[in-house]
Each structure stands twice: as C-alpha cells, then as structure tokens.
Amino acid sequence: MPLRHVVSFDIGGTNLRTAVVAVDGSRAHLLSQSRRPTPNHLLRPAMCASERLDAVLDFIVTEVNDARRNHAIDAVAAAFPGPVDAEGRIVALPTLWGDEGAALCPLALDRLLEARLPGMPIRLFNDVTAAGHRFVGEHRDFALFTLGSGVGLKVFIDGRPQVGPHGAGGELTHMVFDPSPAAPVCDCGGRGHLGALASGRAWQRVRAAAEESEQKPDLDDFAEPLARAVAMLHYALGLEVFLFSGGLSEALGEALRTAIVRRLPEQGWSCGQDWSALIRLAPDDDAHALLGGALAVCRS
Ligand SMILES: [Zn+2]
Structure with a gap:
C-alpha cells in the first residue's frame, strides 16, 4: 500500500489540534502538528453557536489548504468531543458550544467541509472512537x-x-x-x-x-x-x-x-x-x- 498523507484534527473543548500524518499500512506518524485555543464560551463569551461552528470550519479549511502546500493530501480526518451517529452526523457537541448549540444538531459537518474543500475525502469521528482506531492493529x-x-x-x-x-x-x-x-x-x-x-x-x-x-x-x-x-x-x-x-x-x-x-x-x-x-x-x-x-x- 502506498504512503498516504492525511490532515488529522482533534477538535477539543480547550484546544484545536491538527497534524499532517503519514500512514504506511498499519503504521502512522506525525509529520508536523500545531494547536490553537478553542473559541469556547470562556475564551469568547460573546460568540454564538453558529459563529463558533464557523470558527472551527475556518480552522480546518485553512489548515488543510496550508498542508497542501507541502504534501499531497489524500484525506481529512476530524475528531470531535461528541457522539457521531451512523450517518456520520454530530449528535451533540456541548463541549464546544454549550447548550445553545443543540439546535444545530444533528450536524452533517462533513458536508459543510466538503463544500469548502471540493473533492477531498473527509470523515468525522467521535474523538474517543478516533483514538481507539490507533489500537485496532494491535x-x-x-x-x-x-x-x-x-x-x-x-x-x-x-x-x-x-x-x-x-x-x-x-x-x-x-x-x-x-x-x-x-x-x-x-x-x-x-x-x-x-x-x-x-x-x-x-x-x-x-x-x-x-x-x-x-x-x-x-x-x-x-x-x-x-x-x-x-x-x-x-x-x-x-x-x-x-x-x-x-x-x-x-x-x-x-x-x-x-x-x-x-x-x-x-x-x-x-x-x-x-x-x-x-x-x-x-x-x-x-x-x-x-x-x-x-x-x-x-x-x-
Ligand atoms: Zn454525565
């Protein structure tokens, strides 16, 4: 299987983290990574839920476009701290936008990203599910x-x-x-x-x-x-x-x-x-x- 490059995100309540990951069969390693504070309700109390969502989308799109300058990117993986249903939609995300964001869910965030990153395969995960996939080979x-x-x-x-x-x-x-x-x-x-x-x-x-x-x-x-x-x-x-x-x-x-x-x-x-x-x-x-x-x- 050829070496593949994925831009991977771990969207947390405290930090937005990203890395370019090189995947070679069952092995993966980080080529570069960065993080910035999440615009959560403590840091940006005046932001509404849809503005927080836009900030996360902007972060992902910018990082993917930056990564494309240095690597041929094959796919995007994004992990969120909330349940994800069988259709890949985010069911709830109170860690990011509190109770007022409930009206946005279930949220097909992958569709929103696909519209801004045409042709790029994108997959959403619950963050613990994403973490667990690391150990599936073992x-x-x-x-x-x-x-x-x-x-x-x-x-x-x-x-x-x-x-x-x-x-x-x-x-x-x-x-x-x-x-x-x-x-x-x-x-x-x-x-x-x-x-x-x-x-x-x-x-x-x-x-x-x-x-x-x-x-x-x-x-x-x-x-x-x-x-x-x-x-x-x-x-x-x-x-x-x-x-x-x-x-x-x-x-x-x-x-x-x-x-x-x-x-x-x-x-x-x-x-x-x-x-x-x-x-x-x-x-x-x-x-x-x-x-x-x-x-x-x-x-x-
Ligand atoms: Zn509880």
Whole structure:
C-alpha cells in the first residue's frame, strides 16, 4: 500500500489540534502538528453557536489548504468531543458550544467541509472512537478509557467501535455510579456520573479535600468507579483488554493502574481473571485521536 498523507484534527473543548500524518499500512506518524485555543464560551463569551461552528470550519479549511502546500493530501480526518451517529452526523457537541448549540444538531459537518474543500475525502469521528482506531492493529476486542477533563469510553469488537445507531455506545461514563444527593455534578448536568467521579477535575477535588483534612488522597477509593466500569464490560462482553489514556492516566500512571487492579476482585465473580494483565496504560504521547483518525480514514 502506498504512503498516504492525511490532515488529522482533534477538535477539543480547550484546544484545536491538527497534524499532517503519514500512514504506511498499519503504521502512522506525525509529520508536523500545531494547536490553537478553542473559541469556547470562556475564551469568547460573546460568540454564538453558529459563529463558533464557523470558527472551527475556518480552522480546518485553512489548515488543510496550508498542508497542501507541502504534501499531497489524500484525506481529512476530524475528531470531535461528541457522539457521531451512523450517518456520520454530530449528535451533540456541548463541549464546544454549550447548550445553545443543540439546535444545530444533528450536524452533517462533513458536508459543510466538503463544500469548502471540493473533492477531498473527509470523515468525522467521535474523538474517543478516533483514538481507539490507533489500537485496532494491535487488538481486536478492547475498551479504551480516556481520563481527561471528562471521562471518555469506547468499546471495540472485532476492530470496530460499538456505538449503536444513535452514537450512544460508550456513554457508560454518563451513567450514575454514585446515587447520593451530594454526588458531584457531571459536565452533562447529571449527578454522580462516572464522568464526574473519575475525571482529572474529580481527582483535583479529591486532592483538595484531602489537603484540607491533612490526609493523603485515597487513590484506591478514587479508582473504585473505574474498576466497576471495567467489571461491567468484562462480565457483559468478556473483554480482556482495557486501555487507559488521557492526561490524568498519564499523570498518575502505574499508581492508577494498580489501584484499579486492587479494586477489581470485589466487583464480581472471580473465575481466574488476571486483572493486572487486563488493565493497561496506553502510550503517553497524547496523539491517539490524531493518529487513530488518520489510520481509520486510510483503512476505509
Ligand atoms: Zn454525565
């Protein structure tokens, strides 16, 4: 298979990231990358949702045209922090434009881009799905958790993301794991969701509370909801590979991995699982969605 070049985007709530990715069969590497702050509601409070959308479209089109000056670009992959349905439309994107952008969805953003980049193959992904595609060459059946400002999850079976017709697959992170009335509030507005209990922000909250009471933060307790989510997926689907990525996973590393492993035996039936072999840390190069999106667009 010839070497292909993809302009890959990872559109986040904090940064708009892009890279030119060289894909050679099942291998991919970044040739160049750049980032700029996302025009989110904190940075640009006066912007309306459609102006934010235009800013993202402008960023993508400009970067693709810039990349074309140096490389023969074969395709564009763009990852967004929201569910993507079976037709490739973005179902919701509150991270980028808050609740007022709901009227724009479902959004066929690929069509808008195709109109501005005629003839260029373009594919949209959920960002965790894009990240998961990085590992498809290595694993066929696995779950990928991303622990960042929120918590993301995608399950891959036989190398394919399991998202369902409306993109809800993986939203286990928005299930209630702590039903107490004082449980922390999630980004989505719900209370006690896994996303509110196991994110980078949640760990900051645990650390601050421990500092106040002059105790060490309890990482094992913090890891328990993650262990429960792993156990649900293991007992429901038989998965035996669980990858952890994202800023918090990179910061806590092996300490977090072993804490999850310690809280797994209490979750259910022990039938000889080697939990330590099942729980793995993803590489900490912060490039999963950029590389995975490029690999997926070349596989299709
Ligand atoms: Zn939630």
